[in-house]
Amino acid sequence: MAAKVGNQDSYPNRYAYLSKNLWSGFLFGVGFIAFFDEAVFHQLLHWHHFYDKSTTSMGLVSDGLFHAFSWFATIGGLFLFADLHRRKALWLMRWWGGVLLGAGGFQLYDGIIQHKVMRIHQIRYVENVIVYDAIWNVTAAAMIIIGAILIVRTQRHRAPEGENRA
Template sequence: MTSDNMINNNNTISRSKNLWSGFLFGLGLAAFIDEMVFHQLLRWHHFYDKSTTDIGLVSDGLFHAFSWFATIGSLFMFADLRRRQSVLMTRWVGGVLLGAGVFQLYDGIIQHKLMRIHQIRYVENVVPYDLVWNIIAIIMIVLGGLLVFRTRKEYIT
């Protein structure tokens, strides 16, 4: 393998690792904020609302653990990128927005509407809550996708 091929391969790996580190961080951060704000502070719902409150609290704990595993794992990947001086911050932020948006859209469509394991809030007219939740998710996905697309050929010097 020529040195140019090794450089290109290392740049491809670094771009991919920046994206995945950001994606996992965004996923974990959005899950953490969802769990902290909507589950604990506002008490609008639990991760799993089709059973008792005790089961709902246990499901919240497991959900919280998942969010932290994703967040901590992403930070180990980010630390490795920093050690190698391979951080592409714009690409990483794009990954964060994509991860957060994908989590939120999945939660809003799959968990809220298709699986019905919980609703964002139990009120008579949930539509405004659903619209805001899903529109914010789509905005994050579009912005993240634009940043990732813009940095698709960015190289580590």
């Protein structure tokens, strides 16, 4: 009989791999949200490129490098996920907390640092960009808050007798 993913009895090693569950989710979250941003806002909607302070050709090259980064982070997170599952150490609530924390953190970094401080691109080039910025950053903050709540909830649990906690 196969073990249910995330079931406490089926994954007794999860306490020993608390940080690996978090980092696997975090990497996947950063990679996924970067991939989503690049695919939707750069390629499909054509709202901006990763680097808009140069020519369109340079913008396309920067998009390609950004896309490669997103895939490396996504695949790295999934390799860690598979290893956790193999070791019977996967804790889905903690992993999802890491996903939301990573995705929200990257999106907030993008919205504040890249859009406003560095000004390498805007979410969209329109008159009232503040509406887009607000939606972007509020969504990022919501992901961070929900992710942090999930992570804190998994911190409160105590490992059963005889199990290691990392």
